[in-house]
Amino acid sequence: MTLQDLPRRLGTYHGRRVRHWLQTLASPADGPLFGFRGPSAPYWEFLGERPSVALIAADRGPQLLRRHDDGSTWVRFGWFGDDVWLLCEDAHAIRTMEATRRSSLSGKDLAATLGFRPTYVLTTLSQPIDGHCYKSCTGLLPRG
Numbered sequence: 001m002t003l004q005d006l007p008r009r010l011g012t013y014h015g016r017r018v019r020h021w022l023q024t025l026a027s028p029a030d031g032p033l034f035g036f037r038g039p040s041a042p043y044w045e046f047l048g049e050r051p052s053v054a055l056i057a058a059d060r061g062p063q064l065l066r067r068h069d070d071g072s073t074w075v076r077f078g079w080f081g082d083d084v085w086l087l088c089e090d091a092h093a094i095r096t097m098e099a100t101r102r103s104s105l106s107g108k109d110l111a112a113t114l115g116f117r118p119t120y121v122l123t124t125l126s127q128p129i130d131g132h133c134y135k136s137c138t139g140l141l142p143r144g
Contacts, residue, residue: 029080063106
């Protein structure tokens with residue numbers, strides 16, 4: 001999807017309308033996430049023909065994991081047979097992990113601490129870091 005202008009707030013939407021939009025925007029399973037396997041790709045390979053944002057309807061999970069060695073939070077989920085691990089940049093999810101002081105959250109525990117059952121994973125490509133663009137999770141979203 002290509003945006004013609006900056007997004008603007010139109011109001012608050014709920015229920016079926018939001019569910020329909022999320023289902024429509026969800027990425028199809030036409031290959032690996034963002035068109036390449038692995039966590040990153042050299043930035044010079046991106047010529048503008050690939051998307052930089054994808055909405056994923058997770059088959060399994062998602063699950064939040066906290067790495068004690070560097071304190072980072074990761075999201076793990078299943079997507080059309082792939083076991084995907086992404087660095088989590090969702091501030092709400094990170095605060096949730098810090099508040100619970102647990103190393104992993106999934107299922108009912110994750111839904112209770114987030115305040116909703118996550119169904120969609122909003123993924124993005126990072127700005128170039130040392131010559132590579134990395135896949136990351138910028139948001140966990142409810143069903144609608």
